[in-house]
Amino acid sequence: GGELHVALKSGIPSQKIVYAGVGKTEDEIKFALRKKILMFNVESEDELREINRVAGTMKTRAPIALRINPDIDPGTHPYITTGMKKHKFGIPIDLALEYYNLAEKLGNVVVVGVHKHIGSQITKVSPFVDALKRILLLIDALNAEGVSLQYLDVGGGLGISYRDEEPPVPEDLAKNLIPLLKGRNLTLIMEPGRSIVGNAGILVTKTLYLKEGIEKEFIIVDAGMNDLIRPSLYDAYHHIVPVVRTRRNKILCDVVGPICESGDFLAKERELSKLKQGEYLAVMSAGAYGFSMSSNYNSRPRVAEVLVRGKRHFLIRKRETYDDLVRNDRIPSFLK
CATH class of the missing domain: 2.40.37.10 (Lyase, Ornithine Decarboxylase; Chain A, domain 1)
Structure with missing residues (x-):
């Protein structure tokens, strides 16, 4: 809730804000719905049902994406690794179809996207590519079941040089990801953070x-x-x-x-x-x-x-x- 408040006060349009986090409270969900954010990234079944309930009390429908855990090791510090089975983040990719089917049946949410974020301070391109390939296979499976998505949030995590690291620059990342996305009618969302401000x-x-x-x-x-x-x-x-x-x-x-x-x-x-x-x-x-x-x-x-x-x-x-x-x-x- 605090980050949403600060973002709005900073002049960020609510329709450009995605709400992530494993522990969204009822008050935070209500705040985000009142501000008409772009979407919630949902991380568990309980959270999905809670957003559906809260949206129902407000007589609205909440736009959601499911955060999928692709079980990819980004090769970074264990405390900032977030995309493996043992971590608290996201829905296991093996259960993703089940969760999307559940979301489609709920009356107060609208399924609009998919999200993944595998970690921070990643200094190689390959984990980004591997994770995206797994998510694209999921999108194809969803399309086959009639679930059409509008947004693909590929997360962030691009590293910077603190000492002697040689992380890829955004251009390197784009060269490797764009070919995988050609021909797909998806709006791409990215979450650059450290790579913008870390060395500033x-x-x-x-x-x-x-x-x-x-x-x-x-x-x-x-x-x-x-x-x-x-x-x-x-x-x-x-x-x-x-x-x-x-x-x-x-x-x-x-x-x-x-x-x-x-x-x-x-x-x-x-x-x-x-x-x-x-x-x-x-x-x-x-x-x-x-x-x-x-x-x-x-x-x-x-x-x-x-x-x-x-x-x-x-x-x-x-x-x-x-x-x-x-x-x-x-x-x-x-x-x-």
């Missing part, structure tokens, strides 16, 4: 202290896992460079934050130019799953966001204050 953002952090250890040094900075959780959560690599380049000697170090956990780090065993207190580092490739996954852990206000255009910059989100941390807190009378 950085996290700038200040060096607080330098600490010499027995085996290596620690650079203690003012950004932590609450600001960028990817290294702690996924053991993800982010290139880190000084904001002002120097010719100082290199040191072996961990770049760590101020949070009270050993998992609070931005880099481990990294070779960097020696720094001084007060100097700034740029943590690269922080445009995707950066601020959106940030938190107030350890009662830390979230950072400001600044948009840079050429030589100009614009504050687009204010830095939070200590007052923001307690703004929504309420103390019950018996504790006063």
